[in-house]
Amino acid sequence: MASDIVLRVEDVSKRFFRGEMHDSLRDFIPSLFAKIAGRSRPSSKTKNEFWALRGVSFALNRGEAFGIIGANGAGKSTMLKLITGIMRPTTGTIELNGRLSALIEVGAGFHPDLTGRENIYLNGTILGMNRAEIDRKFDAIVEFSGLGNFIDTPVKRYSTGMYARLGFSVAAHVDPDILIVDEVLSVGDIVFQNRCLEKMNSIIRGGATVIFVSHNLRAIAELCPRSILLEQGKITSAGSSQEVLRAYLESNSAQGRRSLSSHLFISHAKVRNSRLEGVAFDSGARIWVDVEVECTGESEPFSVVLFLNDDSQYEVFHTSTEYLGYPPVSMKPGERFACTFELDLNLAGGTFYFGVLLYRFNVEKILDRLFPAATIFVNTLAEVRGVLNPHPRVTAFGVPAEIESTKDVTKR
């Protein structure tokens, strides 16, 4: 349905000029005279131009959650600034139907000397509410931010997390038709991050459209069914977030690979479930990790080590072909070797990183290292939080049933 499209971006390009333009009249006026005299140098301008975005098109339906991912400098922020109207595209059109609220930087409109209360009003009007509307929503905003006791304190005394909470809280209460969120969830504690995600979920359920730009890939995987991947200003992948994330992670791990020993290297490492390769898995799923090794010259015998780190790069576990009872592998030049690990993903929700080592146990030598070999997202569970999913159950609930037996235990 055409009427349901709230945002249509068509063939949008944005050109910037590198370096300083005429920043002062002192430079500008002489160059103006030079131009009049016909001695202008047009070539200097075209040399310094670069395209932050090139030929980007997409359309969003009402109520859709949409992710934009890409490395730093890929043009994500420029895209958002064009959508919000902060900048105008060099070519192409952007069509917008509805009220837009953008969280490009949390608390951008805050003034450090004003209190939390004053900043709610200031930031609220900046984001497009009027004062009567803020009066109505004030209590809800304060409650969501959890800053009740500090609301009359100048925000310069706030911690970064408090600042972010207040900023998100104001923006989330604008009741926008389109909410743009950029890198907000990277601040604040885990409890608040989860509340933000829940709030965004409820905004989506309320029929709003959310555009989400983040390095928090798990949040994108969970929140947005559809995404685009921007690379050097162009859309290189679009479609379901699963596929786009995989494309992104692959293009990332493909860069900068170099073997530690000159002759052995890990040529391939992929995670798959029973059906196919994937990046997001359910907790408890059985998965397979395929590893391939190539040998280009004389090499030492090795074992394959598989390890898994969590979001904060703590090791969750590691295992190896040696631990699992397989002998070291010796390879001749030109040979290929493959092995597959099978494991049950008894992890709680989160982002995890697989790494692979080629390791010679008897001399404790690393021959090659690939990290992150694969990034996976384990879907958040309702029943367990943290790193591990030990499949907890409640087996008794209520009045203690067997007082006798607990007495026995305490006596022992």
Next chain:
Amino acid sequence: MREALQELVARRDLLYMIAWREIKIRYKQSVMGFMWAILLPAVIVTAGIIVRYGMSAMSGKPISGQEIAGITVKGLVWAFFAGSLRFSSTSLIGNPNLVTKIYMPREIFPLASILSQLLDFAVASSLVTIVFLVTRLGASWQLLWVPVLLIITVALATGWALILSAACLFFRDVKYLVEVVITFAIFVTPVFYDVEMFKKWANLLMLNPLAPLIEGLEKCIVYGRTPNLPWVAYSGAVATVSLSAGFYLFKRWEPAFAESI
């Protein structure tokens, strides 16, 4: 153009909030607080009285109470006008975060500077009004000209403020230029003197669109006389042109603000 005006009206609460923020910050950060509102006008008026006292000492004519009142009125208006241009010209470059991170009609920043200067002006004027009431000076039907003259003054300041704020964003040295011009403009504006003192050159001074307004305010408040209407009409025309051109140019330049700041 009409859309831009509609958008501005729709976001009027934002205009109040930004102006209110400017006022609040100014008063919060200083010990003097509201004294700021009258400090600058007081300095200008005092300087004017000293200059006038010097002149009267030389010419041997004693300085009259009306002359002092006239200088007070003119000093206040000048303080408002100069303050408006000074604060509004840096209003965009002083808020880089809001210009580059959030969308809003950007004319709100220079307009808010003018609003906050208007408040200062109102505080100072009400003090002066009390003095005038006590000394029973200048109550006449001619006071009806005051709102007309003030509206033209504000329109003139707004038009120039819009252009200057954008110019300061594109060219960093405009800020210093504005300072220099404001400092010297007081010599070509009849604040410390009256244009009549210059006899046949008086009309030349009146070409400064602020001059007929300042003179007119002095005439109708202090002397109960009608302002020089042809010249006021001239100022009104200049103000109208300035305001429309200022708004038009500002809106035309606005898309480039975020990448130029």
